[in-house]
Amino acid sequence: MSMYNYGFLDENTKRELRRKTLKAVAIPGYQVPFGSREMPVARGWGTGGLQVTLSLIGLGDVLKVIDQGSDDSVNACNLRDLISETSEVDTTTDTLEATVIQTRHRIPEEKMTDEQILVFQVPTPEILRTVEPSEQESRRMHAERDYSRLWVHLYEDIVEWKEIRISYDYPVLVNGHYICDPSPIPRFDVPKLHQAETLFLFGAGREKRIYAIPPHTDVIPLQFEDYPFNVESYESGCEKCGSTHTYLEESFDSNTGERYLYCSDTSYCGKQQLKGQHQPVEIGVGWNG
Amino acid sequence: MNTSILNARIHYMQRLYRSLLDTMARPGSIEQLEPYVYQACPSEFQYVIGIAITLLDQEVSFYETSISKELTPHLQLLTRSTTKSLHESDYILVHKGTAPDLMEAKRGTDLYPDQSATIIIQVSRISDDQEGEVRLKLRGPGIKSEQMLSLDGLNRELLSELLLNSGRFPLGLDWILVDDEGRVCCLPRSTKIVEEA
Numbered sequence: 181m182s183m184y185n186y187g188f189l190d191e192n193t194k195r196e197l198r199r200k201t202l203k204a205v206a207i208p209g210y211q212v213p214f215g216s217r218e219m220p221v222a223r224g225w226g227t228g229g230l231q232v233t234l235s236l237i238g239l240g241d242v243l244k245v246i247d248q249g250s251d252d253s254v255n256a257c258n259l260r261d262l263i264s265e266t267s268e269v270d271t272t273t274d275t276l277e278a279t280v281i282q283t284r285h286r287i288p289e290e291k292m293t294d295e296q297i298l299v300f301q302v303p304t305p306e307i308l309r310t311v312e313p314s315e316q317e318s319r320r321m322h323a324e325r326d327y328s329r330l331w332v333h334l335y336e337d338i339v340e341w342k343e344i345r346i347s348y349d350y351p352v353l354v355n356g357h358y359i360c361d362p363s364p365i366p367r368f369d370v371p372k373l374h375q376a377e378t379l380f381l382f383g384a385g386r387e388k389r390i391y392a393i394p395p396h397t398d399v400i401p402l403q404f405e406d407y408p409f410n411v412e413s414y415e416s417g418c419e420k421c422g423s424t425h426t427y428l429e430e431s432f433d434s435n436t437g438e439r440y441l442y443c444s445d446t447s448y449c450g451k452q453q454l455k456g457q458h459q460p461v462e463i464g465v466g467w468n469g
Numbered sequence: 470m471n472t473s474i475l476n477a478r479i480h481y482m483q484r485l486y487r488s489l490l491d492t493m494a495r496p497g498s499i500e501q502l503e504p505y506v507y508q509a510c511p512s513e514f515q516y517v518i519g520i521a522i523t524l525l526d527q528e529v530s531f532y533e534t535s536i537s538k539e540l541t542p543h544l545q546l547l548t549r550s551t552t553k554s555l556h557e558s559d560y561i562l563v564h565k566g567t568a569p570d571l572m573e574a575k576r577g578t579d580l581y582p583d584q585s586a587t588i589i590i591q592v593s594r595i596s597d598d599q600e601g602e603v604r605l606k607l608r609g610p611g612i613k614s615e616q617m618l619s620l621d622g623l624n625r626e627l628l629s630e631l632l633l634n635s636g637r638f639p640l641g642l643d644w645i646l647v648d649d650e651g652r653v654c655c656l657p658r659s660t661k662i663v664e665e666a
Contacts, residue, residue: 186479195526198486202524203583205493206643206657208610212583236490238483294495323579355610355659357639375613379494394494394659397610 187234188266193217197235197390201381204392209354210322211305211389219385226259226284227385229301233263233282236297236381241269244278249286249427249444256284273447276464285348287369289426289448290464292378294395300363302384305391307351307361327359330402338407350409353400354393362399368411368427372467373399418443421452425466481505482523489520489645493655497607497616499595502651510543513591516651517562518547520589525550525560532558534567563590568626574642582639585658593622595648603628604665607656609635617665618654620646628664635661 185191193215200214219227237243243263247256251273259282264271272278275288282299292298308318311329321327330351337344348364352373362370363382373380373393380393393399403409417424419440426448428441443449454461481503488500504512505519521544525531530553533541540562541552555561556573563569577585594601601619608615623631623646634641634656641658656662 186476187483191479191482192526192528194482195524196528198490199524199529200583202489202493202587202643202655203585205490205611206659207582207639208659210582210639213581236483236487238487239480319580379490392494394611396495396613 184266186267187237188262189217189231189234193231194235197231200390201232201235201392204381204390205379205394207358208394208397209358209360209391211360211384211391213388214390216385216388220262221258223386224303225255226282226301228383228387228390229282229284229299229385230259230263230383231385232381232383232390233280233299234267236299237263237267237269237280239268241267241279242277243269243271244273244275244281244447245271245283246281246286246288246445246447247284248429249288250446252446274451275447276462285364285366286427286444287365287372287467289443289445289466291372291467292376294377297379297381300365300380300382302361302363302382302389303386304349305361305363305382305384305387305389307349307359322358325357330359334402334404338404344403344407344409347412351402353398353402355397359402360391360393362393366412366427367401367409370399370401370409371411375399376467414441416441418449418452421449421456423449423452478522481519485519485523488653489523489655492653493611493643493657495611495616496609496656496660497597497605497612497618497654499597499652499654502647502653504651507543507547510540513649514540516647516653517589517591518543520645520647520653521550521560521562522547524587527551529559530557531560531562533562533564534569535564558586561586561588563588563627565591565593565622566624568624571627571630571642576637576640576642579640582641585640586642588642588644590623590627590644590646592620592646592648594650595620595646595652595654606663606665607660608663609660611657612660622648631656632662632664634658 200212204212245256245260247253275290284301312318382391401409427444429444431440451461492500504515525548527549530551532555574586596619603620605618644656647653
């Protein structure tokens with residue numbers, strides 16, 4: 181790939197991304213504007229995460245790319261090919277082997293370490309957008325920490341449905357200061373962000389924002405005393421590997437109409453299946469243990 | 470410039486950035502930089518120049534605190550970055566032994582706290598032992614409970630500025646400290662710093 185610069189992006193673009201990412205890490209939860217570039221995938225298909233990844237990846241890194249927990253989806257495969265070909269890094273599907281993981285909407289089931297970086301693709305970084313359409317006004321609300329309308333939004337859910345019905349993009353308070361969008365990860369993954377070992381970087385290409393949650397940072401989902409935050413639970417385990425402690429996705433058999441649950445993290449599910457067959461496999465600990 | 474030299478520089482900047490990112494994400498942790506070999510400058514600046522070529526370009530400005538401004542022409546040549554006054558600059562290079570009035574440096578606004586200066590400061594020695602002239606106890610994001618940091622060669626006035634830095638969060642300065650041996654340590658505005666007696 182010698183017709184491209186190393187890591188696809190030109191060095192000036194990388195420098196800007198690096199400056200903005202350092203500022204984002206210094207101000208946890210604050211969205212730093214950046215000049216998002218045209219990428220060889222359409223905006224909204226992971227260009228923010230892609231640019232963040234390309235700005236930091238180097239020789240010796242091992243890359244994993246997932247899309248909703250899956251290493252095999254078209255989007256994940258294409259992004260992985262693009263990054264690995266232009267930055268000459270090895271790729272893996274094993275969470276334990278990766279040094280950089282780019283993800284769309286999931287955090288892997290195996291706990292990540294301080295040697296790893298998780299890069300999120302973010303479609304709509306502004307958590308206040310559901311209650312305030314104006315960028316100018318939502319920026320003022322963040323500056324003044326005027327989050328009352330977001331609280332009312334949660335309260336209205338309780339009045340109408342007796343529960344907070346936000347299933348993804350769940351608002352979190354970072355470092356006791358800014359409320360931010362943890363990207364469309366399910367509620368199941370939100371507690372993993374709290375006091376983690378790993379650096380979390382968020383890139384929103386279409387909306388031109390970068391933000392970060394450093395390791396060992398308080399990340400508290402918004403909740404009420406009498407309506408505490410809770411995560412998804414399931415009546416049964418994964419159909420393939422039997423796991424009852426993972427995030428599951430629903431799937432229907434179009435002929436019989438039967439409903440099945442499968443692990444969303446395909447790499448983890450594969451490992452569990454090997455373990456079930458008594459084959460040698462290394463499985464990392466969960467985020468709680 | 471031939472391709473292999475250009476590529477060597479690209480990989481050098483990537484490694485240096487990852488070191489900065491790691492220590493910015495874990496304030497008080499210390500990373501080792503590689504020197505940037507540039508014959509025209511004295512070797513005491515080889516790490517500062519490395520940081521400068523990684524972060525500076527024509528879109529940002531810098532200010533050098535020494536009277537002679539001996540790095541300025543070299544950095545202009547290497548990075549095409551422009552110089553501005555202390556209170557307008559995006560990057561402030563603080564030489565050892567100088568004490569600029571960092572009160573004037575820009576700290577961002579409530580709407581745009583990221584539009585603030587980054588301080589790149591030379592000290593004699595950075596370590597995690599208890600031997601330094603200045604011993605700091607750090608708390609905040611990126612730090613599990615607390616972290617100790619020991620510094621030599623940091624001027625008292627700059628130290629008092631550093632101790633006050635987290636008080637106006639999210640406004641503030643982000644510090645990149647680099648020592649004679651190329652050890653680097655970042656102290657972002659989110660870090661609460663107390664001096665140990």
